[in-house]
Amino acid sequence: MRNAFVETLEKMADQDDRIMFLTGDLGYQMFEPFKKKFPGRYINCGVAEANMVCVAAGLAAAGKRPICYSIGSFMTSRPFEQIKLMLAYHKLPVILIGAGGGYAYASSGPTHHSADDFALMMLIPGMDVIAPGTPQEIRELLPQLVEAARPSYMRIGKFGEPDVTMEPARLQHMKVIRDSAGDTLVISIGEMLPIVLDAWEILYVEGHNLPSVWHCHSLRPFDHGMMETFLCRYKSIVFVEESFPQAIFNQICNFVACHKGKLARMFRIGPYPGIVLGNPTRESLRYKNGMTPAKIADKLKAINAN
Numbered sequence: 001m002r003n004a005f006v007e008t009l010e011k012m013a014d015q016d017d018r019i020m021f022l023t024g025d026l027g028y029q030m031f032e033p034f035k036k037k038f039p040g041r042y043i044n045c046g047v048a049e050a051n052m053v054c055v056a057a058g059l060a061a062a063g064k065r066p067i068c069y070s071i072g073s074f075m076t077s078r079p080f081e082q083i084k085l086m087l088a089y090h091k092l093p094v095i096l097i098g099a100g101g102g103y104a105y106a107s108s109g110p111t112h113h114s115a116d117d118f119a120l121m122m123l124i125p126g127m128d129v130i131a132p133g134t135p136q137e138i139r140e141l142l143p144q145l146v147e148a149a150r151p152s153y154m155r156i157g158k159f160g161e162p163d164v165t166m167e168p169a170r171l172q173h174m175k176v177i178r179d180s181a182g183d184t185l186v187i188s189i190g191e192m193l194p195i196v197l198d199a200w201e202i203l204y205v206e207g208h209n210l211p212s213v214w215h216c217h218s219l220r221p222f223d224h225g226m227m228e229t230f231l232c233r234y235k236s237i238v239f240v241e242e243s244f245p246q247a248i249f250n251q252i253c254n255f256v257a258c259h260k261g262k263l264a265r266m267f268r269i270g271p272y273p274g275i276v277l278g279n280p281t282r283e284s285l286r287y288k289n290g291m292t293p294a295k296i297a298d299k300l301k302a303i304n305a306n
Contacts, residue, residue, distance in 0.1 A: 131190030
């Protein structure tokens with residue numbers, strides 16, 4: 001995903017001289033070509049994310065289109081006040097990129113964990129919150145964020161994420177990945193898409209009833225129209241997310257509760273709020289929280305059995 005981000009960033013900068021890139025002292029090798037090609041449009045703000053957001057706000061107020069980059073935890077919780085007051089309050093078109101969100105940096109310890117990044121950004125009125133599931137979605141969604149000209153946050157993965165053949169991504173719209181005849185729907189959030197599809201394959205090979213799979217890359221703006229469709233069609237809806245439930249699951253449960261007569265059974269697979277101590281691997285945390293393909297498949301079997 002980071003390679004897709006760098007490629008897209010350079011392509012956009014070629015086409016739009018308003019694009020400027022700000023980094024919090026990260027990604028020297030990745031962004032060296034950008035720095036050489038656009039020397040006046042690259043700013044290393046150092047380990048000072050709050051200041052970086054303020055610099056970006058000033059650039060945006062002067063007509064630029066700044067894109068800020070840091071690790072997910074440093075790009076959201078550390079400069080939260082500046083994001084709220086400098087960007088959202090003034091509705092400035094600054095894009096924040098949180099690299100390695102969720103528990104991508106699990107082994108680096110609690111300072112680098114950011115399962116709360118989506119929840120924090122969803123608390124800020126007017127912030128778009130975007131969760132690409134594949135490298136291709138970064139290529140498609142990043143230019144749309146520039147065009148939307150609103151403050152926004154995008155979580156991107158690290159390296160090695162697979163692409164998935166599907167329709168182009170559009171802000172606000174969810175996508176059908178697998179459309180099955182059953183009455184269970186699985187909604188993947190962001191990077192969980194390939195893992196959900198692996199779970200679907202397990203069910204397929206074993207001959208179980210297959211759920212439909214839909215993918216949500218846009219937490220805000222959210223596709224409430226599609227959610228209405230879900231409530232009418234499916235008996236059970238399962239969310240799979242590597243983020244705290246305050247970001248999207250609780251929001252959807254509230255939405256469902258307001259639509260009497262259209263209640264579906266709501267389930268969630270993902271971490272719950274809490275500080276993870278030590279330096280576990282991302283894989284061990286996903287296993288603990290039931291987020292591996294095998295455990296997701298087992299959960300879906302249990303849901304279909306009841």
